[in-house]
Amino acid sequence: MSDTPTPQAAHVTGEPQAPAAFGARLRQAMDTRGPLCVGIDPHASLLADWGLGDDVAGLERFSRTVVEALADRVAVLKPQSAFFERFGSRGVAVLERTVAEARAAGALVLMDAKRGDIGSTMAAYAAAYLDPASPLFSDALTVSPYLGFGSLDPAVELARVSGCGLFVLALTSNPEGAEVQHAVRADGRSVAATVLGHLAERNAAERAAWQGQSRPLGSFGAVVGATLGDALAAAGGSLAIDGPLLAPGIGAQGATPADLPAVFGDAVGNVVPSVSRGVLRHGPDAAALRAAAAKIADDVRVAVK
Numbered sequence: 001m002s003d004t005p006t007p008q009a010a011h012v013t014g015e016p017q018a019p020a021a022f023g024a025r026l027r028q029a030m031d032t033r034g035p036l037c038v039g040i041d042p043h044a045s046l047l048a049d050w051g052l053g054d055d056v057a058g059l060e061r062f063s064r065t066v067v068e069a070l071a072d073r074v075a076v077l078k079p080q081s082a083f084f085e086r087f088g089s090r091g092v093a094v095l096e097r098t099v100a101e102a103r104a105a106g107a108l109v110l111m112d113a114k115r116g117d118i119g120s121t122m123a124a125y126a127a128a129y130l131d132p133a134s135p136l137f138s139d140a141l142t143v144s145p146y147l148g149f150g151s152l153d154p155a156v157e158l159a160r161v162s163g164c165g166l167f168v169l170a171l172t173s174n175p176e177g178a179e180v181q182h183a184v185r186a187d188g189r190s191v192a193a194t195v196l197g198h199l200a201e202r203n204a205a206e207r208a209a210w211q212g213q214s215r216p217l218g219s220f221g222a223v224v225g226a227t228l229g230d231a232l233a234a235a236g237g238s239l240a241i242d243g244p245l246l247a248p249g250i251g252a253q254g255a256t257p258a259d260l261p262a263v264f265g266d267a268v269g270n271v272v273p274s275v276s277r278g279v280l281r282h283g284p285d286a287a288a289l290r291a292a293a294a295k296i297a298d299d300v301r302v303a304v305k
């Protein structure tokens, strides 16, 4: 995607050209491919349904089938690390190949590992996923802000340098999330609203580095479940973070594309709807996987236009 603009600072200083920012690459992918993210979640039950063994060979066939079917057409593929980690180092090796093959085929890869730790350890997690020299290097990473948003700053910084993105859990799709995310702080703001506020600040700082060039979308996104109904109103906070909004929960968790306008309102244009089982259950036939993704993409287009 060589025609994607890069922050001007790289040009004016004469330094080696910085990688294109994730937000710009994501916006271009959303514009050309549509905004859908498909999750690669090799559940044991799906391996069985696909006639595969619950083993490393089954994991590899499953992942490769999804990549071959979809990486040339969806904006984002999101491997869920847990399903690979459960096979130990050989599962992680499959994850490495999955990421590399998906990126080579043109998809942006969002590693769903939901990392979060004290800053010094967070720096190591960031290096694992956001350093171009890492075997697990991905375009973006899901992270948890519940050790305090500032603990994520090493990841924010490495993402900025590497042209990567982060998706920070704000209002998750599961019903249990509300007890933490809706909690109200001493200043009257909910925890979720505070997370969204931090994201708006990080995207504003990134925008400042573009020095007046038009920047399509920030690189620091929020995870906001498509299942939320009117929970956002209850939690308060603004989705106007100038960054992408990953919306899991469509399909197996009960949300539909038609729910997106009500949940996201004016921010719906920045939504990346995310579906895993709702597409994967149509495998292993590649044409059926493509048709399932295309149907959801069509439903999203109709819902958000």
Ligand SMILES: O=C(O)c1cc(=O)[nH]c(=O)n1[C@@H]1O[C@H](COP(=O)(O)O)[C@@H](O)[C@H]1O
Pocket (backbone or CB within 6 Å): 039, 041, 080, 112, 142, 171, 172, 173, 174, 223, 224, 225, 248, 249, 250, 251, 252, 253, 274, 275, 276, 277, 278
């Ligand atoms: O970060 C995520 O992707 C995520 C956040 C969230 O709030 N809810 C959520 O379901 N997810 C992930 O999205 C995927 C949902 O899978 P399906 O329910 O099969 O579509 C899983 O990999 C979850 O781990």
